[in-house]
Amino acid sequence: xxxxxxxxxxxxxxxxxxxxxxxxxxxxxxxxxxxxxxxxxxxxxxxxxxxxxxxxxxxxxxxxxxxxxxxxxxxxxxxxxxxxxxxxxxxxxxxxxxxxxxxxxxxxxxxxxxxxxxxxxxxxxxxxxxxxxxxxxxxxxxxxxxxxxxxxxxxxxxxxxxxxxxxxxxxxxxxxxxxxxxxxxxxxxxxxxxxxxxxxxxxxxxxxxxxxxxxxxxxxxxxxxxxxxxxxxxxxxxxxxxxxxxxxxxxxxxxxxxxxxxxxxxxxxxxxxxxxxxxxxxxxx
Amino acid sequence: xxxxxxxxxxxxxxxxxxxxxxxxxxxxxxxxxxxxxxxxxxxxxxxxxxxxxxxxxxxxxxxxxxxxxxxxxxxxxxxxxxxxxxxxxxxxxxxxxxxxxxxxxxxxxxxxxxxxxxxxxxxxxxxxxxxxxxxxxxxxxxxxxxxxxxxxxxxxxxxxxxxxxxxxxxxxxxxxxxxxxxxxxxxxxxxxxxxxxxxxxxxxxxxxxxxxxxxxxxxxxxxxxxxxxxxxxxxxxxxxxxxxxxxxxxxxxxxxxxxxxxxxxxxxxxxxxxxxxxxxxxxxxxxxxxxxxxxxxxxxxxxxxxxxxxxxxxxxxxxxxxxxxxxxxxxxxxxxxxxxxxxxxxxxxxxxxxxxxxxxx
Numbered sequence: 111x112x113x114x115x116x117x118x119x120x121x122x123x124x125x126x127x128x129x130x131x132x133x134x135x136x137x138x139x140x141x142x143x144x145x146x147x148x149x150x151x152x153x154x155x156x157x158x159x160x161x162x163x164x165x166x167x168x169x170x171x172x173x174x175x176x177x178x179x180x181x182x183x184x185x186x187x188x189x190x191x192x193x194x195x196x197x198x199x200x201x202x203x204x205x206x207x208x209x210x211x212x213x214x215x216x217x218x219x220x221x222x223x224x225x226x227x228x229x230x231x232x233x234x235x236x237x238x239x240x241x242x243x244x245x246x247x248x249x250x251x252x253x254x255x256x257x258x259x260x261x262x263x264x265x266x267x268x269x270x271x272x273x274x275x276x277x278x279x280x281x282x283x284x285x286x287x288x289x290x291x292x293x294x295x296x297x298x299x300x301x302x303x304x305x306x307x308x309x310x311x312x313x314x315x316x317x318x319x320x321x322x323x324x325x326x327x328x329x330x331x332x333x334x335x336x337x338x339x340x341x342x343x344x345x346x347x348x349x350x351x352x353x354x355x356x357x358x359x360x361x362x363x364x365x366x367x368x369x370x371x372x373x374x375x376x377x378x379x380x381x382x383x384x385x386x387x388x389x390x391x392x393x394x395x
Numbered sequence: 396x397x398x399x400x401x402x403x404x405x406x407x408x409x410x411x412x413x414x415x416x417x418x419x420x421x422x423x424x425x426x427x428x429x430x431x432x433x434x435x436x437x438x439x440x441x442x443x444x445x446x447x448x449x450x451x452x453x454x455x456x457x458x459x460x461x462x463x464x465x466x467x468x469x470x471x472x473x474x475x476x477x478x479x480x481x482x483x484x485x486x487x488x489x490x491x492x493x494x495x496x497x498x499x500x501x502x503x504x505x506x507x508x509x510x511x512x513x514x515x516x517x518x519x520x521x522x523x524x525x526x527x528x529x530x531x532x533x534x535x536x537x538x539x540x541x542x543x544x545x546x547x548x549x550x551x552x553x554x555x556x557x558x559x560x561x562x563x564x565x566x567x568x569x570x571x572x573x574x575x576x577x578x579x580x581x582x583x584x585x586x587x588x589x590x591x592x593x594x595x596x597x598x599x600x601x602x603x604x605x606x607x608x609x610x611x612x613x614x615x616x617x618x619x620x621x622x623x624x625x626x627x628x629x630x631x632x633x634x635x636x637x638x639x640x641x642x643x644x645x646x647x648x649x650x651x652x653x654x655x656x657x658x659x660x661x662x663x664x665x666x667x668x669x670x671x672x673x674x675x676x677x678x679x680x681x682x683x684x685x686x687x688x689x690x691x692x693x694x695x696x697x698x699x700x701x702x703x704x705x706x707x708x709x710x711x712x713x714x715x716x717x718x719x720x721x722x723x724x725x726x727x728x729x730x731x732x733x734x735x736x737x738x739x740x741x742x743x744x745x746x747x748x749x750x751x752x753x754x755x756x
Binding site for chain 1 (some may be wrong): 457472473475477485615673700707
């Protein structure tokens with residue numbers, strides 16, 4: 111049986127783990143192609159109008175996959191246990207299989223529910239992989255010169271690593287010779303103050319890392335934060351406010367709110383990024 | 396202790412009684428208005444849902460009136476409602492307000508006793524106060540529910556438009572003032588007599604179920620007084636959630652079987668309850684379709700996480716059970732005229748459908 115895996119949303123978190131899991135069970139995996147403008151367009155046509163861009167992209171991938179495979183593999187992350195505390199998925203991730211089923215009623219769906227409250231070993235095989243860990247950034251982090259602009263790009267991986275959505279943001283910033291970190295460079299590191307801080311109250315599984323990354327940026331001098339999120343993203347309304355008010359403001363870190371949706375144009379997007387880089391460079395001098 | 400709490404609709408009536416009888420002075424800010432909304436929207440994060448913006452504005456009003464404690468109900472789950480106290484705390488402290496924040500969760504309800512211990516020294520008084528406060532509060536809440544349901548039934552049938560709403564307002568003010576359960580009971584008997592005797596007319600009997608996010612369904616400022624206006628359009632409305640039910644009395648004593656039944660119905664379309672009454676929305680929509688309601692109106696805040704994603708399941712239900720659904724999202728930019736334009740078109744559609752079905756072929 112061929113299982114289709116859309117290349118969007120939590121593909122960027124868990125795919126290697128899923129691949130191993132599914133191939134061990136004897137399924138063939140069909141991964142959808144890279145996101146293009148057409149994929150987004152396909153998603154827009156079928157998705158509910160108010161939902162965030164990544165989910166629209168996900169539905170676009172589902173639409174392009176539906177004829178290439180026998181069933182779609184749509185996992186549902188309800189909650190995960192980290193240090194014996196329950197961390198929930200975003201509501202859209204919890205409802206994703208229902209959303210796909212309602213949108214494509216004729217497509218078969220292979221659903222996997224990860225709910226570690228009921229069964230703590232449930233998701234053990236499907237633990238987050240470290241596929242997207244930056245290659246050398248973690249080691250160079252401590253001995254950079256302080257006046258060179260450094261940027262912490264905070265956003266979900268499905269936005270950061272999808273080139274059609276972010277106009278190749280990471281590569282193009284690095285081309286300018288600027289050191290850029292993403293939350294996933296710090297993936298395995300649990301910062302010591304994490305447990306004592308009030309941000310423990312954040313009960314979303316995926317968003318913990320974003321706040322952790324902001325803490326890392328606070329420790330470093332001359333580091334700017336880019337908050338990269340999509341319009342209609344519910345969790346970022348909360349996490350961005352926390353980062354702005356509790357982490358960036360007290361430490362005097364410059365922050366750029368970079369927001370994308372399906373109508374974002376490349377020109378306007380880049381003007382904002384470049385002017386922010388200019389500001390950072392001047393502050394450093 | 397001068398306490399305030401975010402409220403919606405008429406929920407303040409039973410809550411005021413409960414607080415007063417517990418020995419806490421309740422500070423009830425004025426009902427939601429444009430000013431509160433503007434203030435809240437200015438301070439709150441841009442993309443957060445409208446209930447947060449409104450309640451934030453309201454808490455500021457209350458703090459300016461002299462409240463020193465803010466009581467929230469909350470929880471730690473996936474919906475953003477769980478972050479309201481946390482987020483509003485940060486924002487208000489940045490503004491320079493000094494207050495104490497109490498968060499009541501489902502798992503730490505005994506916190507109430509600890510707080511009361513600070514006001515009343517011995518436990519006997521506390522227990523006596525709690526029993527009195529909650530019995531009277533329950534009585535009032537139940538009467539509130541009955542009065543509202545009665546008004547929903549009478550309003551479409553009234554001959555002189557606006558009469559029922561006037562009576563309802565009068566009795567609700569009296570209900571707020573009542574001090575004994577006997578008074579409350581007498582008030583309801585009188586209200587029922589008075590409202591039933593209003594001049595009535597024949598109607599088509601179109602019934603509409605209102606589902607959606609709790610705040611948007613209960614608070615008349617956000618939904619532009621939809622429940623009342625629909626009644627005046629000769630439509631019998633039935634909101635799935637009212638102040639009484641939200642307060643939790645319904646889950647404690649009554650309707651346990653109903654909750655189970657509804658949850659069971661929703662299983663195929665939306666098996667996990669995320670927050671913001673999404674599973675109930677789906678369940679009650681299916682129930683409404685099975686009970687031969689004529690239409691469903693789905694109200695939710697713009698960018699509400701659970702409701703934007705369960706919207707497509709609702710669309711599927713609309714097709715599967717052949718029931719018209721109107722989904723309306725509300726935020727600070729929603730205009731009353733455009734809102735009612737859509738509602739009126741929907742109502743017109745329902746009326747036409749009803750006459751066509753009744754006409755013999």
